[in-house]
Amino acid sequence: DGGITQSPKYLFRKEGQNVTLSCEQNLNHDAMYWYRQDPGQGLRLIYYSQIVNDFQKGDIAEGYSVSREKKESFPLTVTSAQKNPTAFYLCASSTSRLAGSHEQYFGPGTRLTVT
Amino acid sequence: AQSVTQLDSQVPVFEEAPVELRCNYSSSVSVYLFWYVQYPNQGLQLLLKYLSGSTLVKGINGFEAEFNKSQTSFHLRKPSVHISDTAEYFCAVSESSGGSNYKLTFGKGTLLTVNP
Numbered sequence: 001d002g003g004i005t006q007s008p009k010y011l012f013r014k015e016g017q018n019v020t021l022s023c024e025q026n027l028n029h030d031a032m033y034w035y036r037q038d039p040g041q042g043l044r045l046i047y048y049s050q051i052v053n054d055f056q057k058g059d060i061a062e063g064y065s066v067s068r069e070k071k072e073s074f075p076l077t078v079t080s081a082q083k084n085p086t087a088f089y090l091c092a093s094s095t096s097r098l099a100g101s102h103e104q105y106f107g108p109g110t111r112l113t114v115t
Numbered sequence: 116a117q118s119v120t121q122l123d124s125q126v127p128v129f130e131e132a133p134v135e136l137r138c139n140y141s142s143s144v145s146v147y148l149f150w151y152v153q154y155p156n157q158g159l160q161l162l163l164k165y166l167s168g169s170t171l172v173k174g175i176n177g178f179e180a181e182f183n184k185s186q187t188s189f190h191l192r193k194p195s196v197h198i199s200d201t202a203e204y205f206c207a208v209s210e211s212s213g214g215s216n217y218k219l220t221f222g223k224g225t226l227l228t229v230n231p
Contacts, residue, residue, distance in 0.1 A: 004158075031217050040124065042205065042223035043159075050217060058218075090158055094217055102147050102166060102209065104219055106158035 002027045004107035006091050011112045013085075021076045021110045023091035030095060032074035033104060036060060037088040046089075049074055078112065085114045117142035117208050121222035129230050130198055136191040136225045138206035145211040148189040149219070150180055153203045162204070165189065166211070176200070201229045 004025045013019045025032065031050045035043040045058030049068040063082025068074055074093075078085045088111050092104040122137040140146060147166050151159040163174025170182040180191045189206060206222040 006158075033217075040223060043221040045218065048217065088156075092159075103149060103161050103164055104217075106151075106160070108158045109156070111156070 004091055004093055004105060006089075006107040006110050008110060009108065011110055013112070013114050015114055016080045017114075018080060019078050019085075019112065019114075021078070021089055021091075021112070023074045023076065023107060024072055025074075025091075025093045025105075025107075026072060027093055027095070027105065028071070029093035029105070030071070031093060032068065033092040033094075034058075034064070034066065034074070034076045035090045035092065037090060037109075043090065046076065078114075085112060087112060117144075117146060117210065117220050119206050119208050119220055119222035121204075121206055121225050123225050124223065125226045125228065127228045127230060128196055131195045133194050134192065134196050134200075134227065136204050136206075136227065138189045138191065138222060140187050140189065140206070140208045142187075142208060142210070146208045147211050148180075148182060149207040149209075150174065150178070150189070150191050151205045151207060152176075153205065153224075155202075159205065162191070196227070196229045198229050198231060200227060202227060 007022045033048040034046040044060050047066040049055035065077045090109045091107040094104045118141045120139045149164045150162040153159045163172045165172045165182045173179045203224045205224050207219045209219050
């Protein structure tokens, strides 16, 4: 089945540690995205990548880093510089607008708790 | 830049009643509009989308939405809800022009609770 996988589903870390969240897609999509979701806040864009080896900051990139070495993979690192890292993190992907598609497809999410 | 306002943070309804979830947007350019649904501790699933053409859009699970350009609204409706419709619903907008601009802007969500 084609889709987006995020692992792990739940992640616990101590304050001051960096942590990397995994996102893999087998939809052959060009673009990938990371969102952060907090209660009552909706989804806020952290980083996005439209093509391999290229990515752009979203609205709340501070304290996060990403890489896009392969089309299928877009890992997100939450660094110790992120002041409030506890949240639900969602990865998404989309194909090229030139291909006529406009919606984003979402993974199941990773809930990160930092204490 | 665009923005999305979902006018109700919570909507409680009884089973088999009709429901409307309201969404207004702001943008200086033409837009595409989306409604997504999120069940607890899961990702988002696309309900329906408006790209062009008929302003009444039908989606999955019996939902529909109407695009109103003059009122910059895209309200979601269902004539008769089920317990299983209990979830959070997100309205989202993206620019329809701009080449490779893929970005979606989301509203803060509306929690629909269907009571027996």
